[in-house]
Amino acid sequence: MSTTQTQPLLSAALLKPALIESLTKLDPRKQFRNPVMFMTAVVAAVSTLASFTSGGQALGLNLQIALWLWFTVIFANFAEALAEGRGKARADALRSAQTETxxxxxxxxxxxxxxxxxxxxxxxxxxxxxxxxxLIPGDxxxxxxxxxxxxxxxxxxxxxxxxxxxxxxxxxxxxxxxxxxxxxxxxGADPGESFLDRMIALVEGASRQKTPNEIALTVLLIGLSLIFLLVVMTLPAWASYAGISLSVPLLAALLVTLIPTTIGGLLSAIGIAGMDRLSARNLVAKSGRAVEAAGDVDTLLIDKTGTITFGNRRATHLVPVGDASREQLAEASLYASLADTTPEGKSIVELIREQKLAEADASAIANSIEFSASTRLSGADLRDGTQLRKGAVQAVLKQSNVGADAEMLRIVEKIARGGATPLAVSRNHKLLGIIALSDVVKPGIKARFDELRRMGIRTVMITGDNPLTAAAIAAEAGVDDYLAEATPEKKLELIRSAQAEGRLVAMCGDGSNDAPALAQADVGVAMNSGTPAAREAANLIDLDSDPTKLLDVVLVGKQMLISRGSLTTFSIANDVAKYFAIVPALFTGVYPALQALNVMQLRSPASAVLSAVIFNALIIVALIPLALRGTPYKPASASQLLARNLGIYGLGGLVAPFIGIKLVDLAINALGLV
The missing domain is CATH 2.70.150.10 (Calcium-transporting ATPase, cytoplasmic transduction domain A)
Structure with a gap:
């Protein structure tokens, strides 16, 4: 488990810088990045100027409206600055590792x-x-x-x-x-291009690019804002016809309370907070797009070696065949493995020496045969003419020019069915026995796969092992399916086939042979312990090299999507409720029939608008923790999630304004503010 510490949601170390940053974000060049809040800032500025041209009782009301509008803008900026501050705090901790040496x-x-x-x-x-x-000086x-x-x-x-x-x-x-x-x-990287440099830039919220869903939602919010702008622009004509005078600050306040300022003010904070939740789990996202895509993933391809199992296979036991003894098999295996520098070869030497099964005399070796991927075997020729070979079963049988007897086939099949990989050992073209190389499945991974299954995600293990070995490991790990004898081409074919069926595919791997698949997948998660090629191809990197972290990626992605959907539902319902709460109060004096719609019995048009402006500002403040923490995710279908959103946030968005505006109306009238 990682020991990375995360800061409290609203820690004192973050609050002060966020408040300062919320003021610097009033710079129009920065504010323009959030169109809805930019419109609110413009309206606040116009209201402020208009206030000073009014006099008498209107001056106090107009100034109050202008101040609450600025409060709305500043706290929307504060939510974004707070989310960015959490990312920057993480970046500062990482930057401390960049010492000159x-x-x-x-x-x-x-x-x-x-x-x-x-x-x-x-x-x-x-x-x-x-x-x-x-210190290692660079990547x-x-x-x-x-x-x-x-x-x-x-x-x-x-x-x-x-x-x-x-x-x-x-x-x-x-x-x-x-x-x-x-x-x-x-x-592997020039100055400024290291993994740590890119990681620091990515976890700093300010450098984060908007995701496609955020852009689409921003367009929707702009559209809704323009619609309400047209509505408000027509009100003066209706008011004039009815004999009502609506001041500029009053109209400005009405516009701000009707446009979707709630989600507009919190949209950026939701996205930045999602990236921060990943970094707190030691996951680095190269793009917000990948995090969002993770929320919709329905197929997971996961490499076996190093992800489902612990790294390289290790020799676990020796099985002699025929009349060969265990000691003879161990001695031949030891000599044949001395020139094998692969982790598997080294594990054979370690096993024999740890169990004190045999000793090797280096001076007795006349010629060492190093392991080769093409021959798939290693060996040694001794000075007395003995030839010793060890490697893949078929390779040793071919080199020895002997056939496989029933006993050997039975042993090989038993080892393979147990999830291990059999290696054959021969002496002078005679088979001595089999070495079993076993993969160890990481603890707890089966439970995580069960969790993914409940979330509707199909897991597929991919491995270069033979089908028997793959089936045994797949059963132990608890995956839904497996692809055996997988080559980079087969992995690519499997991903493209799933994507052609409309599936969103996540791939988890750590080797260079995983790089093409990691690049093709919608979400590619590379282990930090993996090869540079894998890390470069992926769009997410797990610093802890724990493949089960993909569950965290999916949860954060779903949280981002659900949080955005929840707050959007609340915001739109909120705006509709405010419209029907305020407009009847504005015109009930002229059109008494509207009194039936004035269910809150607001005291006056002035108190109605001011109450709505105050409520509009305070609701953003109240929802900041939800935007930063995210909506809790529970496995459910799309229809169930929609029903929950409408039932909780839709209904809440309709009810909250009626209660909140009425309470504010009672307070401001009791205090004599209007």
């Missing part, structure tokens, strides 16, 4: 002469030597060595992680510290 730059892997340079002068492709206790990948790395400055995790050349766990992040051993890192 000296780096030991190498000319090449063969030339170990060191040139000490500033980490800020490093360029893409430079090689640097990093020893225990030193890159380990191309030589293995080391334990402390990533707590970035992820908040206290436990160190292993980074190793030649594996999917080779990516390192600038600002993290090597705890043990020595590694050579190839820098």
């Amino acid at each position: 000296q780096a030991a730059r190498l000319a090449s892997l063969d030339d170990r002469r060191i040139e000490l340079v500033s980490n800020r002068s490093l360029r893409r492709g430079d090689l640097v030597l990093v020893e225990a206790g030193q 890159g990948e380990v191309i030589d060595g293995i080391a334990s790395v402390d990533e707590s400055a970035i992820t908040g995790e206290s436990a160190s992680v292993i980074r190793e050349s030649g594996s999917d766990r080779c990516a390192v992040t600038g600002g993290t510290r090597v705890v043990s051993d020595t590694i050579v890192v190839r820098i």
